[in-house]
């Protein structure tokens with residue numbers, strides 16, 4: 288793995304015409320060589336791959352599972368795409384800001400199935416009090432975002448999949464925290480929102496989706512660092528008109 292990442296760094300070192308994250312890290316290496324060593328850059332690339340790929344992939348799988356279980360929501364998302372983007376060209380990043388219903392679907396998926404349900408362990412840097420509990424310095428704290436997202440005192444009808452709640456005022460405040468909060472919250476949030484949004488928008492724009500049988504998709508959670516589905520999603524798809532134009 289180290290050799291592969293080093294090759295990647297060397298490739299970018301030899302071709303400075305790009306505008307990638309590695310190029311920016313290499314230019315920091317020029318001004319601060321003692322900190323931005325190749326080993327640090329290799330570590331940064333690795334952490335981005337580890338923290339960024341599985342989280343985004345499981346979120347898309349949970350969303351598609353919820354959509355095939357709720358064909359009326361899928362139909363509404365498809366209608367929004369047809370109005371805002373159409374069937375002439377493939378959805379692109381600038382379109383995402385027009386897809387409010389799709390954003391609501393993604394937020395509702397993050398609420399029910401946050402990819403990192405316990406966030407990442409935090410350590411109290413000082414003695415503090417949280418919710419009436421005294422927490423001594425150096426205590427390791429876990430935030431159960433999964434439970435907060437399903438707390439009936441915080442959300443109406445918390446176990447139901449209702450993207451519309453994000454169109455009304457229900458989600459105001461800091462009740463939704465799939466990326467954590469504050470100084471150590473996820474630095475990849477912007478990229479993740481784009482990757483997940485664009486991936487799902489393309490799947491909905493290009494294909495009709497259905498369950499493989501009458502039976503609802505099983506939404507049981509499996510075990511893992513990021514929260515996978517216990518049973519991987521299987522679904523059927525049929526190409527839409529746009530596929531004839533883009534292939």
Ligand code: HEM
Pocket residue numbers: 334335336338339340342343346401402403406407408465466467468470471472473474475476478479483
């Ligand atoms: C759907 C996608 C993603 C989800 C749900 C997610 C969620 C999270 C969560 C919950 C945390 C811990 C926050 C906390 O404990 O307060 C975190 C940290 C982190 N995430 Fe993400 N993430 C996603 C995508 C990404 C991407 C695309 C990247 C980078 C390319 C990334 C990089 C990181 C890094 C480096 C940290 C550690 C930050 C620190 O400790 O200061 N994540 N993420």
